[in-house]
Amino acid sequence: MENQRLSTHHLPGHDDVYYIPNFITEEEEKYLIRKINDSPQPMWKKLVNRRLQIWGGELTTKGILVAHPFPPFIDQYPDIIGRIKATGAFDQSPHKAPNHVIMNEYLPGQGIMPHEDGPRYHPVVATLSLGSHAIFHYYQYQSEDNEIQPAVPGNGKTINMNPVLSVLLEPRSLIISSGAMYLSHLHGQVIVSFLYSSSLTYLFQHPGHCVMISNLDQLQDAQIKRAIREGQPLKRGVRYSLTCRDVGRVSSLNTRR
Numbered sequence: 001m002e003n004q005r006l007s008t009h010h011l012p013g014h015d016d017v018y019y020i021p022n023f024i025t026e027e028e029e030k031y032l033i034r035k036i037n038d039s040p041q042p043m044w045k046k047l048v049n050r051r052l053q054i055w056g057g058e059l060t061t062k063g064i065l066v067a068h069p070f071p072p073f074i075d076q077y078p079d080i081i082g083r084i085k086a087t088g089a090f091d092q093s094p095h096k097a098p099n100h101v102i103m104n105e106y107l108p109g110q111g112i113m114p115h116e117d118g119p120r121y122h123p124v125v126a127t128l129s130l131g132s133h134a135i136f137h138y139y140q141y142q143s144e145d146n147e148i149q150p151a152v153p154g155n156g157k158t159i160n161m162n163p164v165l166s167v168l169l170e171p172r173s174l175i176i177s178s179g180a181m182y183l184s185h186l187h188g189q190v191i192v193s194f195l196y197s198s199s200l201t202y203l204f205q206h207p208g209h210c211v212m213i214s215n216l217d218q219l220q221d222a223q224i225k226r227a228i229r230e231g232q233p234l235k236r237g238v239r240y241s242l243t244c245r246d247v248g249r250v251s252s253l254n255t256r257r
């Protein structure tokens, strides 16, 4: 997906992952978090390690979207959908913009296991982070010539738990994954309450486990940059992620988008 508007944001060595810091302002972030927290209890689905809300409609078991209008804080003010569309990341997708958003809430110490987003979506996902940072990893399945690593099962295949790419997601940033990173890799967010910085290139997720962060040069958050520079622990707060995707098949009974 080489795209002029995004080309300055791609991660070094990875043409199919883009990191855009400060995609929204602090004021817009506060507004969105307030709207999320104001939403009625029945909107939330509780999972073991996170809570989530689904915006844009429900997916049937056959992968068809029964469309429902977005809440206005997603496609009116601040117009997250319009701004994502303007990046050009969805130029090749069926609706040229995301029509489905899963909003995840993670408390400190919560995360999401490595997984694939699957074929129901056009293979581009744009994720907006709010509230706090996360380390986001991309993984591959184990291949025969890879060294054996501790692994967890996924679709009967074994995952190589050495990430191929690790990105520090700042609050207000947008990360876009496409191409092979969507189609043949897994992604996940490691469960940590603190991050410890060691040098300017490596961060400790927990003592003894170091990861190389690919987007250190792209970071913009003053607090995060200072903590990394000074070797201070980065304390996790509540993080919200808005994962925005385009579902190709939309029910004709209810196509308001």
Ligand SMILES: O=C(O)CCC(=O)C(=O)O
Pocket: 102, 104, 112, 117, 127, 136, 187, 189, 241, 243
């Ligand atoms: O929280 C994130 O950044 C990622 C969430 C995710 O991968 C998903 O909802 O499919």
Ligand SMILES: [Fe+2]
Pocket: 115, 116, 117, 187
């Ligand atoms: Fe995902």
